Amino acid sequence: MTRLSLADVTLRRGGRFVLESVDAVFEAGRLTAVIGPNGAGKSTLLEVAAGLLRPDAGEVLLGGEPIRAIAPRRLASIRAYLPQSPRAEWPVSVERLVALGLSPQLPAFGSLPARWQPAIDGALARFDLLALRERSATRLSGGELARAMLARAVVAEPRLLIVDEPSAGLDPRHAHEAARQLRALADGGCTVVVALHDLDLAARIADEVVALKDGRLLAAGPARDVLTGPILTALYDMPVKVEEEARDVSIRFGD
């Protein structure tokens, strides 16, 4: 079980509180959407949850262990973290980029063991990258690179997956497919935490929602209980209506 929990987490940056006394629990096999306005602290919360940023106060526990006490290689083999707008820093093929997601599982020297090839091919296929496998990552479009980074994040089948805005830059078909893959990972037992601005998408794929405003927790719980007109109106400081038709939820901003 890879339960992730944040207890009373506070973090200051540039002399300001960016997270203040935040409690949140992310369960195995559940997909949690983290929502909130720009600057609310979503990316910061994800970095803290990934064990990449140390809070000034409070504790992050992964499977009951303080995340700061988990050795980097072991942590990297358990959790994958994908930041907002990742960049390809140097020219490697898409296939090699995806294979980098296996680094924590591989011996430090030698070539890539052949037994990992099916995992790489599977990740390329799931994000519609088979035709791009030989292309340099520095020559991809923004959406193609976003898909390659998602494939890299999931190739080693992490038990904890933390993704910041996975659908940014993706066309509707690939955004739908990426969402389906994230949902499938959660259904397979992975703890999935996703920062999202697309509330319709959150309504479709999330089991739980954490709503952050000004670094504080405004609401957290089952998606249906958090994605409500009153909570979203308070979260975004504008009137929000939630319309439910059959099993579809549509969120409308404005009067």
Ligand SMILES: Nc1ncnc2c1ncn2[C@@H]1O[C@H](COP(=O)(O)OP(=O)(O)OP(=O)(O)O)[C@@H](O)[C@H]1O
């Ligand atoms: N390195 C930093 N130094 C100082 N302040 C920072 C730093 N990084 C982020 N902040 C501030 O922390 C706050 C939260 O930023 P964060 O990126 O977590 O917000 P967010 O909810 O992810 O926003 P967005 O929706 O725009 O991506 C913002 O006010 C931001 O200006």
